[in-house]
Amino acid sequence: MSIADIMKNFGWISCAILALVLSASQAASADRKLLLVEDEICPWCERWEQEIGVAYSKTEEGQQAPLLRMDIDDGVPDGITLKSKPRFTPTFILLIDDTEKQRIEGYPGEDFFYPALNQMLQSAQEPY
Secondary structure (H helix, E strand, O other), rough: OOOOHHHHHHHHHHHHHHHHHHHHHHHHHOEEEEEEEOOOOOHHHHHHHHHOOOOOOOHHHHHOOOOOEEEEOOOOOOOEEOOOOOOOOOOEEEEEEEEEEEEOOOOOOOHHHHHHHHHHHHHHOOOO
């Protein structure tokens, strides 16, 4: 293959790479949040706060889906669409562009939380 052939093909390769980069950046640009539905008298909410909450914003997951808090007795924040009203605390709802995609109800401990959250985040990256 000559340099001229490589240069000719380089245009197509550049376009393909640019298309991949744009589609990846478009997927990454989706606004993700983790909505924590809590109650001030919930012992499991307190436990989550002690085990996860204090450092959540510094984790990779916290960077991918920043935390948004909601008291279960308050209304759903304006602009957010949920599949159903939360009934338990804590409930963790993955929002993409302010629309619920998945949720975790309850908090059985740190060993469960991060794998479940990572599964939700990974499935949220897959095409709808």
